[in-house]
Amino acid sequence: xxxVLRPRGWALVLGLAACGLSSGGTTARAEGAKAxxxxxxxxxxxxxxxxxxxxxGEEHLLVVLEFKAGxxxxxxLKRPCPELRLVHRYAVRPLSAAPIGGTRLAGFDFxxxxxxxxxxxxxxxxPGGKVEKTVTxxxxxxxxx
Numbered sequence: 320x321x322x323v324l325r326p327r328g329w330a331l332v333l334g335l336a337a338c339g340l341s342s343g344g345t346t347a348r349a350e351g352a353k354a355x356x357x358x359x360x361x362x363x364x365x366x367x368x369x370x371x372x373x374x375x376g377e378e379h380l381l382v383v384l385e386f387k388a389g390x391x392x393x394x395x396l397k398r399p400c401p402e403l404r405l406v407h408r409y410a411v412r413p414l415s416a417a418p419i420g421g422t423r424l425a426g427f428d429f430x431x432x433x434x435x436x437x438x439x440x441x442x443x444x445x446p447g448g449k450v451e452k453t454v455t456x457x458x459x460x461x462x463x464x
Contacts, residue, residue, distance in 0.1 A: 360428075368454035374431060376463045379406070382427040384441060384454065388412070389419035391446030396427065397453070400437025402460040403429040431460050 360379040361372055374380055380403060384394045399405065409426035416422050429439075436459045443452040 363456055365454055367456065371457040371459060373459045373461065375461045377431060380429040380458060382429070382439070382441065382456070384425045384443070386423050386425060386443065388416065388421045388423045392451070393444050394425035394441050395444055396439070397442045398438060398440035400439055400458060402431065402433045402435050402437040402458060403439065404432040406430045434460050434462050
């Protein structure tokens with residue numbers, strides 16, 4: 320179900336794990352302070368469009384969509400589903416990416432908001448608003464354990 324990512328995609332995964340999935344910040348902690356909890360997530364991308372994603376319990380859904388920098392293109396959430404809540408949205412610049420025309424990643428971190436089956440739909444908007452591409456995921460959110 321999850322997308323096989325090229326090396327540049329792993330930067331987003333690590334960034335999301337460090338920022339969006341931890342409950343604490345990244346500052347140094349006092350000795351004996353509680354460590355942030357680790358959450359599980361399912362990762363999907365453009366190549367997974369049309370597939371069904373099953374989330375168990377408190378699992379998050381991480382959606383990663385590529386676009387080119389400086390072109391005016393932008394991924395937007397067209398259709399949210401009531402079973403999920405958008406926790407964080409990211410615009411990720413890989414370290415070695417060119418400032419214009421280089422790969423960028425739009426990241427969306429969803430947490431469970433209820434149980435059931437819903438549809439998430441994202442549109443890639445061109446400058447001027449024309450929709451160039453649409454990706455859709457069916458999401459089944461199970462009951463927390």
